Amino acid sequence: MMKDILQQLEERRETARLGGGQKRIDSQHGRGKLTARERVELLLDEDSFEEYDMFKTHRCTDFDMQNNKPAGDGVIVGWGTINGRMVYVFSQDFTVLGGSVSATHAQKICKIMDMAMQNGAPVIGINDSGGARIQEGVDSLAGYGEVFERNIMASGVVPQISLIMGPCAGGAVYSPAMTDFIFMVKDSSYMFVTGPDVVKTVTNEHVTAEELGGASTHTKKSSVADGAFENDVEAIAEVRRLVDFLPLNNREKPPVRPFFDEPDRIEDSLDTLIPENPNTPYDMKELITKLADEGDFYEIQQDFAGNIVTGFIRMEGQTVGVVANQPMVLAGVLDIDSARKAARFVRFCDAFEIPILTLVDVPGFLPGTKQEYDGVIKHGAKLLFAYGEATVPKVTVITRKAYGGAYVVMASKHLRADVNYAWPTSEIAVMGAKGATEILYRSELGDEEKIAKRTQDYEDAFANPFVAAERGFIDEVIQPRSTRKRVARAFAMLRNKKQTMPWKKHDNIPL
Ligand code: HXC
Secondary structure, three states: OHHHHHHHHHHHHHHHHOOOOHHHHHHHHHOOOOOHHHHHHHHOOOOOOEEEOOOOOOOOOHHHHHHOOOOOOOEEEEEEEEOOEEEEEEEEOOOOHHHOEOHHHHHHHHHHHHHHHHHOOOEEEEEOOOOEOHHHOHHHHHHHHHHHHHHHHHOOOOOEEEEEOOEEEHHHHHHHHOOOEEEEEOOOOEEEOOOHHHHHHHHOOOOOHHHHHOHHHHHHHOOOOOEEEOOHHHHHHHHHHHHOOOOOOOOOOOOEOOOOOOOOOOOHHHHHOOOOOOOOOOOHHHHHHHHOHHHOOEEEOOOOOOOEEEEEEEEOOEEEEEEEEOOOOHHHOEOHHHHHHHHHHHHHHHHOOOOEEEEEEEOOEOOOHHHHHOOHHHHHHHHHHHHHHOOOOEEEEEEEEEEHHHHHHOOOHHHOOOEEEEOOOOEEEOOOHHHHHHHHOHHHOOOHHHHHHHHHHHHHHHOOOHHHHHOOOOOEEOOHHHHHHHHHHHHHHOOOOOOOOOOOOOOOOOO
16 A cells, blocks of 8 residues: 555656656657756756656646646756755756746746745756746736746846756746846757747848847847857756856855966966067967966857957866956957946856956957947946946956056956056057057147157157056056966955945946
């Protein structure tokens, strides 16, 4: 008798685990997608998944739904570990009613989000859903609303990561949109507010789902997503790598990993990184990887606004967020896209106690009507604001140009940066020598010899780090080869930094 009961539990579990049945599982596999359960298994450490609400069903009776009540209601929820550290997970099951969101499906997601907030661990959401369950109407919409509110409350409290692994359309996109990072899978996921059919009707544009809201669109054009991956397996592996950099919540420091790289490693090659000609580009990523423990750099938004580089490294085993101008793309100028990209990254780091390293080689802001009409003033201010409000340890290294407003924006001393270094190759000034001479000596412009002399004089006097260093705006001019050591020691010195803000309800960052 007892044996039967135990047996029955196993049978019920088996049925629940099969989701929408073998045929639909095969169809999911046929599209190159893993099932909701396979994704969870792959994401978490082996045998670490604790599932909740496996038998939860919807209570809808419209459209004969009382006769179609699959166990689990189209989403798998619970917690487990990633390299031993706790995370909460939900994974929508497209084989069950298209992964559509009912009132109970939403309740399951809310349950683990509440636990994540209470117990201080990240939430990872795997999205693969036809959206609001049509049979449930407004109950479904209410469910989405409850999830949205939790996304907002959790923002800045626990890291939230979204994997998009199938359809994600309509208002459903706004839950991932409010999380910290969105990863998409190429050719099998899409996100849009209105689909291709509605677009055709309203604007007469003909566009495929992939063009409108695929991984490529969102990582290259819209910047809605932070990374695009070849398949489910790769995307999940990259989420595991990302989680290793992050703290579990905003009251904890990021994890410290054993490291196998001398903090005072000297990199002689950096002494020749900067080309003779100030207009010749070089790859800032070379500097980043040479500063990082074991050369490991986890880039965020690699395919968008390449003129600024954002991502995570470790120094002495501790996570550091890096923001760096990239001279290889648009000479490293700041513009709307790069300012928005970096501002969001800086705010993430600040919210989660991740120190920020800023590497500066910036000729200024991108000129043009397009930039001005699209609001470069407001968007550029986002980055300025983000740096200025951040209270985490901030270390800045100027490698070459730091001109004008962009000098101030890029974590200058004036924005409460803690340690500001400059390489001897730095030029910290209002603008480059040529531009400055042309304005200051306009009347001499016809006389090439005079202008050349003026330019040379300006270069000698101002195109260097020492004017700023004399004023204490630069703490020290350092040898490029010793940068890793200097930066690592600066962060070590800042480990117990505490900085407070004036009382306010919240700020009013120029959104
Ligand atoms: C109920 C749904 C569903 C939904 C899919 N299914 N979407 N059931 N509500 N929203 C079911 C299908 O009936 C089908 O059931 C199974 O899931 C698989 O769907 P298919 O259509 O066979 O799959 P596919 O051809 O791959 O197409 C996937 C799809 C399509 C593109 C997602 O199903 C679709 O367009 N669905 C409707 C999407 C939609 O309009 N949703 C509402 C959006 S508004 P069987 O039993 O045959 O397997 C929204 C607002 C959120 O979400 C608001 C937040 C505030």
